[in-house]
Amino acid sequence: MTPLLLVPSDPLRPRRPDEHFAAEAAAAREAGIAVTVIDHDAAARAGGADLAVSNVRVQGPAIYRGWMLHADRYAALERSLADRGVVLRTAADQYRQAHELPGWYEALAAITPESVWTVGDERDAFDKARAQLGEGPAVLRDYTKSMKHYWHEAAYVPDVADGDAAWRVASRFRELRGDDFTGGFVLRRFESFTGAEVRTWWVDGGCRLVTAHPDSPGALPPADLDPAGAASLDAGGLAAAVRGLGLPFVTVDLALRDDDRWRVIELGDGQVSDRPTSIPAETFIEALIPHAG
Structure with missing residues (x-):
């Protein structure tokens, strides 16, 4: 089943998606994916989760694409959505594991500082x-x-x-x-890196998309970079490590060290990882959302 897409609402026009996520919402609707908005400001407050989802009328599995939430607030959001028949594809414990470094570090210790x-x-x-x-x-x-x-x-x-x-x-x-x-x-x-970071997007342990990092959207990744099999990743293997975490939707940011080895800078929850402007929203939705249901 194709999941529902949840995005933050515009603070001034609460029935519309936040401008930052409007292109992704439009691309999802064009692809036949149902989209609904939640109040991020309410979700970010203690006790605000029920208010945040008060406009949610659709039931089923869901993916959140929005601003970062503290793991405790995400858990409250998960509970409030469940009361309305909406099940987040990424459970609260999975969100915390991806969002907070101690949750993923051990699995990637061989290939990260x-x-x-x-x-x-x-x-x-x-x-x-x-x-x-x-x-x-x-x-x-x-x-x-x-x-x-x-x-x-x-x-x-x-x-x-x-x-x-x-x-x-x-x-x-x-x-x-x-x-x-x-x-x-x-x-x-500290490790010395050369060039801009690369953001890779993973669904169920498979790399679906390789993009620039949002901080440097014009610095496109090398065309031959294959994170699932890059020989220049240190022992342990990125793909095996990500699969071992068992997380449904994550990003992994990579950078080339000055000895020509790719290293992991960060793993994050894909729901709250920013999309670089150099990747069209249509390409992003097509690559990631259909695979996440």
Whole structure:
């Protein structure tokens, strides 16, 4: 059964899709896929899930394409939709596993930078995590997001052995993330990459689409890049790792390291991963949605 597509509503015109997802909604309707809107702002608030889905009138399996939600809010949305006969293709525990780095890191450890993390934002836990990496540069983030646009003040740690300097970066990161801070600090060993990232899209463990990264939509991926069998991925194999996670719809961002090895930068839930503008919405829907039912 082809799934229903759920997208955020326009804040000013609540019966219409948010402008950012309007092209995908139109492409889905053109392909014969039912589309309905939910109130993202309500879904993002504690206790707001029922209000968020109050305009949902269609039942059946569904895929969400929209803005990121905290995993707890996504779980509440799942419950409210289930009460209306709508079953999200990605269950709440699967969403958390894909959306938060500790959920996917072990499966991809061989092909992604070494990472350690804390539970919470305390200095003692941060220092213990630093000690696990030992020394050298690292990149800081939390379970779901980095602040790479504040690279030197809130992302890049020149040497994790320098505790006070590392904590200054962590403190600034925590300040910038505010209420959006998720889980704890994550320190990832710094690796040097060349060129722009590539975003790959996976449904049920199979790679369906290879695109530019949304941050650099004009930097198209190499035509011969095959993430399911790339010889330049380190031992373990990306396709086998993604299949092993058993997640229904994810993205994997790749970058070419300076030794010509492709490395995993990030795995994310495909529902909340942005589509680069260089891929037409029609191509995106055709490649992904029919396979996800």
